[in-house]
Amino acid sequence: MTISCELTEARRLDALHKLNLLDTPPSEAFDRITRMAASVFKLPVAAISLTDADRQWFKSRVGVEHTSIPRLRAPCAQVADSSDVLVIPDLLTDDFYRDSPLAASGIRYYAGAPLTTTDGHCLGAMCVLGTEPRDTTPEELTALCDLAGMVMAQIELQHALGRIDAVSGLPNRHQFIEDFADLELDSVDGEQRLAVLVNLATPEQVVHATRAMKSSYLDELVTEAARWLRAEIGPHRRIYHVATAQFMLLSPPGATLDTIVPVVKARMQDALFIAKARHMATPSAGVVPFEIGRADSMMVLRKAQSAAHDAIDSSTHVAVYSQVEDALYQRRFRLLNDFVAALDSGDQLRLVYQPRIDVASGQCIGAEALLRWNHPELGAIGPAEFIPIIERSELAQATTAWVLEAALRQQQAWRACGLVVQVSVNVSAANLLEPAFAASVAAGLARCQLPADCLELEITESAIMEQPVKAHATLTQIAALGVGLAIDDFGTGYSSLSYLQTMPADVVKIDQSFIRDLADDKRQQALVTAMITLSQDLGHRVVAEGVETEAVLAFLRRAGCDEVQGYLFAKPLEPAAFVQHTHQITQQNKQARIASLSDI
Structure with a gap:
């Protein structure tokens, strides 16, 4: 891959991850479109396939048991790379795909239309598959492209419904509040968890940077930080963009201050090193223990913000919430x-x-x-x-x-x-x-x-x-x-x-x-x-x-x-x-x- 292609792929993956669709639960809104695709083509298999770095993950599927397949030699990956419609009448007669895992599983026919964002990034494909070779009519291709457009409309609608920040592409404060309330459904009442808030810059720095630098400075800072946090935390953990320059994440079950704080301190040293290039940014992190079922989301957020503010003057730029310091601030x-x-x-x-x-x-x-x-x-x-x-x-x-x-x-x-x-x-x-x-x-x-x-x-x-x-x-x-x-x-x-x-x-x-x-x-x-x-x-x-x-x-x-x-x-x-x-x-x-x- 050339440097240009690598950069394009990195931006495509960033656009995909910003939408927070990967590894999310099934959605009837998407399943309805998938069923319609199978019905229009009269085929047993249809899927909304998202192309990740090394896999094809199915946001919705009909006639498929597994939720993902390897990206290698997957036709949907070719759609993502080319952003073009791809039709393979018979995989066994195709020089590239005849030895693919898909052909080995009995699939002979494939048709996929690109799922393309308004920014021109292809996320994957709206695809239909069959176990017999077949031709494709122009009307069918038009219908498949229309269905792909419906998928993208649904994705952008969900993305715009006040749950995703437009700059960082991360779930926002509303989503944090909603997910925090859902913790009670999946956890034991009274179980201790930890909230970690990362603050990119002090309020004064944000004001000065906005006045002194170009208008896009803060957006660039937030975008870069979101990308760094996603890379550090991994694809299976949610990060929330809860304020202009603040991000929140919740610890997994079983985490303690003794296990989390050293990790946060190490990550913060990396963040401080990166932030030196920005000059006007001084990141800090606040850690707050809380008990599920006995804590309010906004109170946890406030305490985390208080701890992050206390951390600005500490040597590690990390602080655990202090009730004494918080009481002084409240006074x-x-x-x-x-x-x-x-x-x-x-x-x-x-x-x-x-x-x-x-x-x-x-x-x-x-x-x-x-x-x-x-x-x-x-x-x-x-x-x-x-x-x-x-x-x-x-x-x-x-x-x-x-x-x-x-x-x-x-x-x-x-x-x-x-x-x-x-x-x-x-x-x-x-x-x-x-x-x-x-x-x-x-x-x-x-x-x-x-x-x-x-x-x-x-x-x-x-x-x-x-x-x-x-x-x-x-x-x-x-x-x-x-x-x-x-x-x-x-x-x-x-x-x-x-x-x-x-x-x-x-x-x-x-x-x-x-x-x-x-x-x-x-x-x-x-x-x-x-x-x-x-x-x-x-x-x-x-x-x-x-x-x-x-x-x-x-x-x-x-x-x-x-x-x-x-x-x-x-x-x-x-x-x-x-x-x-x-x-x-x-x-x-x-x-x-x-x-x-x-x-x-």
């Missing part, structure tokens, strides 16, 4: 959904304020507004749990709007009673990409009749780096209003020094991870000293976060740090407690000054 999903109601509730969310202390004077000159959430059923939800979830969601902009409005209203109330401090509000990456974010900040200040310098916005470097051009444009607009800007979590990014030169920021806040063990770590002290000096040389005030001991405060004072905040001074306080605390600090500083003057 995160619930918190995200419930936060929508929290934004509208009026009583679930509130702001607390952590004082910022001027190192030189000891005065409270500012406060960082921090969001708190009291869930009606789950109670207090820590910000370390819910803030990262919100920042990665579409709720980030609405959350910042809520916090900004609440902080400005609080500023308005404090100033009305004589308390003048600057309030800092954290801003997410999503806000920096809002075209009208600076305008909304200006509108909020105007509504509350507040000066721009009463507000400071804190931005992390990572937020800026997502889309630096747009972020810098927004920050420049905000700076033009007179609103303060602070670089939050300084030192944790990848290019802090370069951004210090270009950002229109007034303040640099050194992340608490550099401050926590500062008192006893000489290398940390040298690093923080350098950060303070460099930031101030570039015109920024420096705030140290997470100050908890007098020893750390003493070092920061010697290093020239401008401001500090942390538990040494106060935990985040409710608005009334913040006012009381600020007045208390003012009073203490006043008494300290009086005492120092009396000592002179």
Whole structure:
């Protein structure tokens, strides 16, 4: 066979396997056509014969006991190769077929019409056979071709009835659900089985690939993966295409985690090697044990997807379903959904304020507004749990709007009673990409009749780096209003020094991870000293976060740090407690000054 012929045959077999007809149960729709063929030709044998790699398999048959015969020297194989009608009046007088197994079994007459797909792939033949030589009339040949057309219409109808994915050619999620329910008919109730889900790429990779590559990229990835999976699993196991880039298969009876997981890991290493050519694809696999009769198909699918997601970060890219990890994910999903109601509730969310202390004077000159959430059923939800979830969601902009409005209203109330401090509000990456974010900040200040310098916005470097051009444009607009800007979590990014030169920021806040063990770590002290000096040389005030001991405060004072905040001074306080605390600090500083003057 030439390379061209080999490629044509490979594509023909792929088209055949995509239809999932081989080794399937009898179908009355096909049997009716086969009976009609035998009747029209008045012959004892008729069959719908599909040409596999090494056999002729009968989807429907009349007058034949066996379900398949070897492909070698089978007339239907010639039909598949040529895509033409084949008539052999007498096999015993044919030079090629006189010694075939078919002739040896007593068959003398053969007529076959090709079963050809719309793509031009011949799957096999609609054939009739007889034990006596005979001629064939033109009308009979026309009828045989019509019957072959009816077979193909039936095949394509079944293929299109919502059970086969058009791209991969594999049974889809609907078929998976149906077959999963049928497991109870053929298995013992409570028998343990395993589901394995193969995920071709992360959701982010799918989105980026669709945007960056040609439109057919994902289709090609799915087609290649389906072909690879069929080759790896074998023709007698069903694979389901259950989502855009996800495939599911069920283990055979008797399989255990100990026997299946090593096999999946080995296959996944092969998949990772193949995927390197794609660059943008990172396959992973999730394995889920379940009990027949006691598990829901969609729950098994969800758990498998959860395990496959967990597997992305594992060394083998394979993970067994973890109830603990799934429970955490379910909680995160619930918190995200419930936060929508929290934004509208009026009583679930509130702001607390952590004082910022001027190192030189000891005065409270500012406060960082921090969001708190009291869930009606789950109670207090820590910000370390819910803030990262919100920042990665579409709720980030609405959350910042809520916090900004609440902080400005609080500023308005404090100033009305004589308390003048600057309030800092954290801003997410999503806000920096809002075209009208600076305008909304200006509108909020105007509504509350507040000066721009009463507000400071804190931005992390990572937020800026997502889309630096747009972020810098927004920050420049905000700076033009007179609103303060602070670089939050300084030192944790990848290019802090370069951004210090270009950002229109007034303040640099050194992340608490550099401050926590500062008192006893000489290398940390040298690093923080350098950060303070460099930031101030570039015109920024420096705030140290997470100050908890007098020893750390003493070092920061010697290093020239401008401001500090942390538990040494106060935990985040409710608005009334913040006012009381600020007045208390003012009073203490006043008494300290009086005492120092009396000592002179």
